[in-house]
Every structure is written in C-alpha cells, then in structure tokens.
Amino acid sequence: MEISHTNANYKAGDLVYVIYRNPHTQDVANVQQAAVVHDPENPGALAIFLYETYYPLTEEMAIYNNESEANEAYNYYFGDAVEGSFQ
Secondary structure, three states: OOOOOOHHHOOOOOEEEEEEEOOOOOOOEEEEEEEEEEOOOOOOOEEEEEOOEEEEOOOOOOEEOOHHHHHHHHHHHHOOOOOOOOO
16 A cells, blocks of 8 residues: 655645554554644644644655545554544
C-alpha cells in the first residue's frame, strides 16, 4: 500500500484522518480525525492537533484526506477497522 502526501497539500483548518497509536497501550491503534493547524512552537510550519496535543506535520506522518482512505490503510496494516472509529 502506498502512502502519498506532501505537506504542501495541507493548510491550516483542514480536517484529516490519521492512524493514532495509543502511547500507553502500543497494541491499540485507531483512525482519528485531526486538524491541521499552525505549529505554535515553529512559526511558519504546520502541525496536526490531536487529543489536545500538537504533532509536527512531517513526511513520516501517515495522513489521509478522508476516513475511507484511512480505514483502507488501517485494514491493510492492522486488520479490520471499525467504520466511524474517529468519533
């Protein structure tokens, strides 16, 4: 499965979907909706705002434009995803 995106395609205010891994339970991951925002720690850069935390928007981050794409990637890497899991 190919993951393709470039940071230049996103702007502050965009809603995206990411596969989020629980930092306390590494074997738990799910699809979450997140917002692209201006990075408060790096002027001129963008970040992903998820669970009250800013994550730098980097090429290493798997970002999807819609829930369907994110669920397809999740299914490919982890098995069956639950539709609407970002809610």
